[in-house]
Amino acid sequence: MTHATPQSDSYRHVLKYTSMFGSVQGLNILIGLVRNKAVAVLLGPMGMGLVSLLITSMNFIVQATSLGVSFSAVRHIAELHDKGDRRALEAYIGVVRQWSVVAALLGMVVCVAVGPLLNALSFSWGDHTLHFMLLAPAVAMTAIGGGEMAILKGTKRLRQIATTQIVASAASLVVTVPLYYFFNQKAIVPTITLMALATLAPAMAASTSHYPYRLRLSRRSLAGSRPMLRLGIAFTVAAAFGSGSDMLTRALLNKVADLDTVGLFNAAYVITITYAGMVFSSMDSDYYPRLSAVNHDNRHVSDMVNRQMEVSVLLVAPLLAALITLLPVILPLLFSQAFTPIATMAQTTTLAMLIKAMSLPIAYINLAKGQWKPYLAFEAAYAIAFVAAVPLCFMGWGLTGAGWAIVAVHAIELLALAAYCHSRHGLRMEPNTLKAIGAAAPLLIAAYASAMTTQGVAYWCLGATLSAMLSAYSLCRLRRMRKA
Numbered sequence: 001m002t003h004a005t006p007q008s009d010s011y012r013h014v015l016k017y018t019s020m021f022g023s024v025q026g027l028n029i030l031i032g033l034v035r036n037k038a039v040a041v042l043l044g045p046m047g048m049g050l051v052s053l054l055i056t057s058m059n060f061i062v063q064a065t066s067l068g069v070s071f072s073a074v075r076h077i078a079e080l081h082d083k084g085d086r087r088a089l090e091a092y093i094g095v096v097r098q099w100s101v102v103a104a105l106l107g108m109v110v111c112v113a114v115g116p117l118l119n120a121l122s123f124s125w126g127d128h129t130l131h132f133m134l135l136a137p138a139v140a141m142t143a144i145g146g147g148e149m150a151i152l153k154g155t156k157r158l159r160q161i162a163t164t165q166i167v168a169s170a171a172s173l174v175v176t177v178p179l180y181y182f183f184n185q186k187a188i189v190p191t192i193t194l195m196a197l198a199t200l201a202p203a204m205a206a207s208t209s210h211y212p213y214r215l216r217l218s219r220r221s222l223a224g225s226r227p228m229l230r231l232g233i234a235f236t237v238a239a240a241f242g243s244g245s246d247m248l249t250r251a252l253l254n255k256v257a258d259l260d261t262v263g264l265f266n267a268a269y270v271i272t273i274t275y276a277g278m279v280f281s282s283m284d285s286d287y288y289p290r291l292s293a294v295n296h297d298n299r300h301v302s303d304m305v306n307r308q309m310e311v312s313v314l315l316v317a318p319l320l321a322a323l324i325t326l327l328p329v330i331l332p333l334l335f336s337q338a339f340t341p342i343a344t345m346a347q348t349t350t351l352a353m354l355i356k357a358m359s360l361p362i363a364y365i366n367l368a369k370g371q372w373k374p375y376l377a378f379e380a381a382y383a384i385a386f387v388a389a390v391p392l393c394f395m396g397w398g399l400t401g402a403g404w405a406i407v408a409v410h411a412i413e414l415l416a417l418a419a420y421c422h423s424r425h426g427l428r429m430e431p432n433t434l435k436a437i438g439a440a441a442p443l444l445i446a447a448y449a450s451a452m453t454t455q456g457v458a459y460w461c462l463g464a465t466l467s468a469m470l471s472a473y474s475l476c477r478l479r480r481m482r483k484a
Helices: 007-065 069-083 086-113 115-122 129-133 136-154 158-208 219-223 226-256 259-280 283-293 298-334 337-368 372-425 431-453 456-483
Strands: none
Touching: 007 086, 007 115, 007 129, 007 136, 007 158, 007 226, 007 259, 007 298, 007 337, 007 456, 069 086, 069 136, 069 226, 086 115, 086 129, 086 136, 086 226, 115 129, 115 226, 136 158, 226 259, 226 372, 259 298, 259 337, 259 372, 283 298, 283 337, 298 337, 298 372, 298 431, 298 456, 337 372, 337 431, 431 456
């Protein structure tokens, strides 16, 4: 890969691919909105709480047993694809698929084995052990699907990746609504399983159309993939920290409160974390490989981090300002009137997403440089702080306190990452990046403050004015980037 040193080329590249992946993510979110609305109406907060506990538990098992194949395989597949060595590429794809099957089998065994433990951690009433154990097929399909998506990413089948994601989202909607309508909470586990199948099937169809599925398990081929596994396991452990913190946080909230609270917390969390993810969706597919390519040059790394951070802040800030203002209207539309108590928590959590737009580009530096120990240390520290802070602040100040806990944890992570990478890798903030943050952050904070302190006409006028100001500023800066 050639280094795009001119600033204009770098900005145009970041804008192009962030916009492309963001558009796909946005369409998936629209489909998800309809699905979430149906689930909220049909199951209510308690049902959504149960769905949240089961899905986060399943994700934790997948992350802990997937061996990181879906992440670590992408780089080497891309290298072989660029060289045009079809034979070597097909051989390595076979290895990836072998490890995906191994991960799937391991995940199923672990899911069945830890079912009683997950039940004890998550519930103080009833016996839901069988629910957790029956997630085993979904765990296996998710692991295999991750391997197929790695093949599509590595061979740069971007259009098929987008199509696969859209088909999976649409299929999950078609599956979810009828099952919940006719069977209510009894359909939760079958629905999760069918959603995993809906994700696997289009990915498998797309990848096998180019590279037929040939599975030959052999000790020699498995032993030759140690570099992929070393990187993958490091990433898996970090991801497991994240999934584990999500699972434990919801389990603790269920212990200190009830499933209704878990459902409300999850809804507030999803509406901010997931939807801000439209801006962050290009990080794994585009930003991380580019950062890895220049990882030995700290100056290039610093430049790339600054540009990604600046674009992310300018794109996400207007979205968050509009979300803060419109949440009282959006919540009943997305979920139901039963979810209106989460408005203040969701508005508070939007501030954490602006901080994440700054911290996420920095967080990839250690991973891009192959320094997995500090990467894991930061991920572990964040997970521990999240699990400790959210339930504690909830007990003191309710859901709003949980929102402020999320903001505080993100802020501490940003400061720690920036200090470490400045000291270890010479990371420096450029004037353009500081200007973007210095303009966007006060306007977003003002939008939040107005939402907390005003009502009626004043609420809508101030919210609309501040959102428009932030949008105009961001649009002006982004246009200048494209024309520079």
